[in-house]
Amino acid sequence: MESCFRIIQQIRLFVFVFVFVFCLCSYCQPNSFNNAGDYKSKSFTETEILKCFLEGRCGPNGVTSTNGFQIPPTLVSGLYAWYPLDGDINDKSGSAHHGYFPGGIWPATTGPSYSLSRSHLPNGTASFNGTDQYFGSDFTPLCNEDFAIALWIFPNNATNNQIIGFQQAIGYNPGPRLLLDAAGHFEFSAFFSFWGNSSVTVGTSSTVLTANVWTHITYVHNGATQQGTIWVNGVGVGVTSDFIPSGDLPYVTGCITGSSPLPWWTGTPLNIGYGFANPRFFTGRMDDIWFFKGRQLSASDISTLMSLP
Structure with a gap:
């Protein structure tokens, strides 16, 4: 013994x-x-x-860490904000681009509630009730710049579900937005408007998303071509192109630079959990929202994002 x-x-x-x-x-x-x-x-x-x-x-050496959150070195460049949504809407990228409640003309909200994460951690993911829960970010994507948006979603409704969107006011033409369309496709779209001339940059996934299933979605924008690629679960499944709305001739072709007016309806806030069309609020859960500015994500980068807990 x-x-x-x-x-x-x-x-x-x-x-x-x-x-x-x-x-x-x-x-x-x-x-x-x-x-x-x-x-x-x-x-x-x-x-x-x-x-x-x-x-x-x-x-290990070369890994950026903020308050115990480790960011792989390949994802540090161009990282604007990272919202793990682990019980709050704070940015854990180290840049302090924290989420907030817009107020003003926007609906009153106390933000999302929190529930079990994809890996079953308590308060590890944000839940949106489809009625009055959302938050804002100061991330401003521009058509002539590289950028990327990536996140996990668990939509309670796989059709007509707004995910992220910008518009200058309620009912105004939408700027960049992510949504699930009437057929269940993941869509990126953004409205151009320049002195009465207009067009829309739009693209949808070839795959249809399923309700109540965790799905990773990514939009990667090429500032040089002014178009982007849509990814679902790490696979490129769609590209954007310019669409001319009926009756809107003459129309905008390409990206208009300058500040007045901007090429897309842009500015702040970019609403997370709220969008342009009715029903305006997202219903379901979101996790690990990443915003990149000034860079595109590769297939390897997206794979890395999907592998993080």
Whole structure:
């Protein structure tokens, strides 16, 4: 019995030494220590390093981490905002582009509620009731710039469900927006308007989405061509093109630069969970919303996003 106890003690010591040595090497970095405690104390440092490792706050070199959230290095460039939606609408990219409640002309809201995430973590994903829950972001996509939007959705209704949208006011022509159309296709569209001339950039997925199933959707925009690619679950399933609304000749061709008026109806807020057409509110759940500005995402980048917990 005493021999078994001694063996167990030796195993525990070995595990502790291994963890400690691992965390002291160049492949393990505590993100930061808090301000409490004596930094000159060896025992305090050892304890904090061990805690960092056990709590999953230590990461390999080259990985950006904010408040314990690790961002793969391939996703750092051009990252405007990342909303994990783990109980709040804060931006965890490190840029402090936090979500907010627009107010003013927009419907009053207290934001989404929170429920089990895709990996069954409590309060790990945002739930939208389709009635009065949404939030705003200052992300402003432009037609002549590279950008990308990626997120997980769990739509309770796979048709006529607004996901994200911008418009200057309720009932005004929509700027960039993401939605599920009347047939269940994922759609990106944006309205051009320039002194009475207009057209729409629009594209839909060739696949039909299913209600009450987690689906990863991505829109990647090419500023040079002023068109984009639609991805569903990591597969490119559609491209956009310019559409001329009936009766709107003459029409806009290509992207108009300048600030007055802008090429798309743009500005802030970009409403998450609210869009142009009735019914205006999203019903379902969203998780891990990523906004990139000044870069396009590759198939590999999208695969990386989908692999994150």
